[in-house]
Amino acid sequence: MRQDATGHGRDRGMVTAELALGSLFVAAFVMFIAWIVSVLMLYAGCQSTAGEVARQAARGDEAAVALAKKDAPGGSSVKIARDGEQVVVTVVLKAKPWGPLMPSVRLEASATTISESG
Secondary structure, eight states: OOBOTTSOBTTTTHHHHHHHHHHHHHHHHHHHHHHHHHHHHHHHHHHHHHHHHHHHHHHTOHHHHHHHHTTSOTTOEEEEEEETTEEEEEEEEEEOTTGGGSOOEEEEEEEEEEOOOO
16 A cells, blocks of 8 residues: 555545445436336326226227326327227327436327227
């Protein structure tokens, strides 16, 4: 170990600096994982809404469709398309789970059902 004029080692504080830098990397990694979990939860909400709206639209229950659309994540759009016997519902969301702090991600979930006759 090298010593300075006072007789103390010049490497003092090295472990503290490495620990501080390592702690920053760990904190950034934890934030990134939490952001991913937030996006996945928003996607699950989109998928759930698409499935519920498709089921209700296949039954022809417009009141239930309107109620199911209210469960969609905030800022999403719900589109219903009919193609013959099929009902296709698409939910699109520009997800910004933490506002301007992290990048936005476009999420799209869809569900297809067969129209119920009767």
